[in-house]
Amino acid sequence: MKYIGEPITRVDGHEKVTGQAKYAAEFNVPDLAYGVVVSSTITKGRIIRLDTSRALAVNGVIAVFTHENRPKTAWFDVSYKDQDAPPGSPFRPLYDNEIKYNGQPVALVVAETFELARYAAMLVDVAYEATPCDTDLLKHLDAVRDPNPGVMNIFKPLPPKPRGDADQAFAEAPVQQSAQYIHGMQHHNPMEMFASTVEYGKNGFLTIYDKTQGVTNSLLYVTQAFNIPFNQVRVVSPYVGGAFGSGLRPQYQLFLAVMAARDLKRSVRVSLTRQQMWSFGHRPATVQNVRLGARPDGTLTSITHEAMAATSQFEDYMETVVNWTGKLYPSENATLRYKIKSLDLYTPLDMRAPGGVTGLHAIESAVDELAYKLGMDPLDFRLKNYTERDWTEKDKPFSSKELRECFRQGAERFGWATRNPEPRSMQRGHNLIGWGMATGIWDAAQVPARAEATLTVNGKLRVRSATADIGTGTYTIMTQIAADTLGMPIDDVVFRLGDTTMPPAPIQGGSWTASTVGSAVKSACDALAKTLFRMAKRLPKSPFVGVGFDDVQFIDGAIQLRQNPSKRVSLLEVVSRNRGRAVTETATSIPNLIKHNSHSRNAHAAAFVEVQVDEEFGTVHVTRAVTAVAAGRILNPRTARSQIIGGMVWGISHALQEESVMDHRYGRFMNHDLAEYHIPVCADIHDLDVVFVEENDTIVNPLGVKGVGEIGLVAMPAAIANAIFHATGKRIYDLPIQLDKVM
Amino acid sequence: MHPFSYARPTEVTEAVHELAGPARAKFIAGGTNLLDLMKVNVEQPNRLIDINRLPLNTIDELDNGGLRLGALVTNADTAYHPLVEQRYPLLSQAILSAASAQLRNMATNGGNLFQRTRCYYFYDTAMPCNKRQMHHSDQITGTGPAGCGALGGYNRIHAILGTEASDGTVHCIATHPSDMAVALTALDATIHVTGPNGDRTVPIGNLHRLPGSEPQFDHTLRPDELVTAIELPPQGFPDHYTYLKLRDRSSYAFALVSVAVGLEMDGDVVTNARLALGGVAHKPWRKPEAEQLLIGRTATREHFQPVAEALLEGAVGYGHNTFKIDLAKRAIVRALGMAINKEKREEGE
Ligand SMILES: Cc1cc2nc3c(=O)[nH]c(=O)nc-3n(C[C@H](O)[C@H](O)[C@H](O)COP(=O)(O)OP(=O)(O)OC[C@H]3O[C@@H](n4cnc5c(N)ncnc54)[C@H](O)[C@@H]3O)c2cc1C
Ligand code: SF4
16 A cells, blocks of 8 residues: 555645635625525524514615515424434524524525625614523533433434442442533634525526535435425535534525525525624533542442533434443443433534543543542553443443553653652742643444545546545545555545535544545445456456456556566556546445444543643643544544644643633623634644554454544543643643633 | 725824714724724724824834834834834833734734723623613613623623722723733823824823723723824833733733733832733723832832732622732732843743
């Protein structure tokens, strides 16, 4: 293999930095009208009067859509369900006069220019009758309930049944640890705001440029909600300016843009503002209680980890928060619980490492605190309670688990062995220094996908699949896989994605794209290779008469006999004998369920962090961090490292800065712009180091890859909180750890 | 965003005349604050008077040894000007702690003084805010002040000093967000203003105001006045100064608390002291009585604490921001130490 495993630079890099890569709101189509959304200013209640006359009076305003005049859309809930919809009744934009959450769209103003639409949106008069709202999870911890699991449960399992008797074991445990961890809400806030450009074509054919993590999902949603045949819509999304999960579900601008375009029989674009990026899915607020019991030798004897999270009044969003604890720690007595509470909010939505970053912060902080009570090094404690089997999944073995090696190599790179465990034992000038560590774990999933590979008449390889590249490097690694499978120079290979005319792929999330689409690309290229070989055998004077497929290899743009490289036929020659036609093969990759069902499949990581704390002011800097990752085969160390570094930065953000703060009197997010919603800036990021631990996995998928989108993030918050303890002697349980909590 | 007309005068008199014209006209300089506020409908001028062509973009030495900073010189050009760096490093440091390089390249000295509070409720027209709606009327709450959303709401970034009106009531707990203005306050700058009635000067301490019962007014200029320049007096405290800014991330964030210090020393003894606080009040906070406590004292920590206590006298927390009282005191003590000792200054926070 020539390209897989090599640090190939991004194949789409040039297009991106030169501005040639187009995003949803940048497709300019003729005769475009612009829609601006008017958002609800109350959280709960009814619209009692909606006066659009002043807006309509503005010269250049084409229409104002509201619940009173909107065109008819589908009747049943099921028509509004997208591929990532949790159980419940999906939100329907402009459906009726009821307000379910703050920021809900209440009108769409469509005008000849964006500026006019924005001005007229100001002139829409909405009178509400507000009723008191409930948005504060902390006030309802006694009223939580079990979620309705629904079908997504396959990917987000509910907690396993308890084993043993955690309560009794805790009561009897000589060493005990218990604490509560509180997380606020967060919003994804990718750089690119949500937008849809709907091109209204001949006979009402719609070409939709949408910001999404899955064009197929947008297509399904639009065709169902508006009852349009599949062949009347095409969804295109070649580039996504970040999404982090926010594009897993179609957002309301898509619905509104399609509605307006169909009604006006005209192309329409709707873009949301940065403030409106706080008006849909988010990472939910969560409260967790962790109780651990151990014997003096460090053996965990009791685990109770319960999480309570907020959801909307209309859908039961859930994420996997507590199961990770069971996968990491093999206590004989364990109870894992996950409960939710419906509040007057929009439905939460998966946000990078959903549930994982939340749950692992709690358990990995608790484990650190317990290790201190036991007088053990936190790393030794983890080794003592290491497991090779996953009791949360019928005690299956892991398909591979090089976590021990992550601990060893990470600790070595960081210099953990020289650590003095005593809190407040290290100083630099007037600052306290602390070292902390934590474990990370994430799923290694694969789902079915389809891809198509074509050898063009010019001897170039074109591969397509309707997946997405949210900035992770999908374009690049798929190109590498295709090039290697057919032994072609990478410059002769082009991979395309993000178009519903391509073979379908699932939404891009859960770190499964590399394994899922990668397997499909490999299958399609394998199929193409077989076809090309068959054609080569039929060539006049073919050197391959009587030769089997396994006897040849694809190398340097040619097929050649393994035993005798002088016997070769170039791919160009093969295709040139195809009467001027390209050669195409399509294949579907399906996970090997027999292998999958007998194993638990996860990526692992260990994070080691140094913090510098100015105790007087409470300011914390992560001055150094090492993350060691075991995630199967690393297809491209450059893009993979970038994913891990990005995850680590996010971990710093999650631990120290990020929170959407709501004023619960109003049910409204108050810091809804990027000046006040803090994420790290360059000055917050210092020395970040990544170690990829070798891991050979023949179970997860034919490529042996596990995905690296979330594993770099999950261990960081606990490692940082633990380092702050080591620096200051202070345990801080609630995130984000802003300076007032430390000072 | 409200439609507006646009003018771009080249003479100061013309600009002032334009402003006196139709109702709701506004000057625009770098636009880094005004445009943001227009996009969220907080500011709705009918007319924008672009002052970027006015001849107010130079930095000039004055006969008395001071410096005159044109209102249209950018924050970046001011901070990196050799004379400012040499004589008023406190000002350079304060400006460079603010916003981002891109914003400082656009932001002007005049605009910086009149940037508006970052109070979340002020920025969101769906929320009640006395500063925006002192005289509002709607069917539900009737006419009069809309109330202050931040009081009893989320007020992490809000004021702890000077919030009460003379009758003890509180109408607004917003802070003035400028870092530059805090340094200018410590430096005792003078603001040059022109208007229909001619030119006048305003000491920086009188430019901004406390909210009292009229929080709709940020400052004391008349609506038709233009700032032409900022004058720095000769004393710039180049030897003993610091600008210490504490915030929720290392850069590109407004101050939770900031401290500007300028000292003159005779050996170990303080002979002249200036201190101003940012992030704590509706204007940069200065208290000459507190500064007096340092004069003639040796520069040691036990002499700093009383200064901190004096500056924070009467401070009130409103919940989320209560930590600022302690934080400000600690910051004052640290900043004084940093100002005296160059190594400490470089060590920073
Ligand atoms: C994300 C972000 C972060 C920031 N962080 C900081 C920070 O940390 N610290 C900080 O101090 N600042 C910060 N700023 C604010 C920035 O410093 C101000 O926006 C800038 O200084 C305003 O200058 P301007 O020339 O762009 O003003 P404009 O936006 O053009 O004008 C602002 C106001 O001043 C008036 N005005 C302008 N010039 C004059 C004049 N000559 N006479 C009379 N009135 C005039 C205008 O009419 C308007 O009302 C930040 C801004 C942003 C957007
Ligand atoms: S603090 Fe001032 S600016 Fe903020 S809501 Fe209250 S009145 Fe308005």
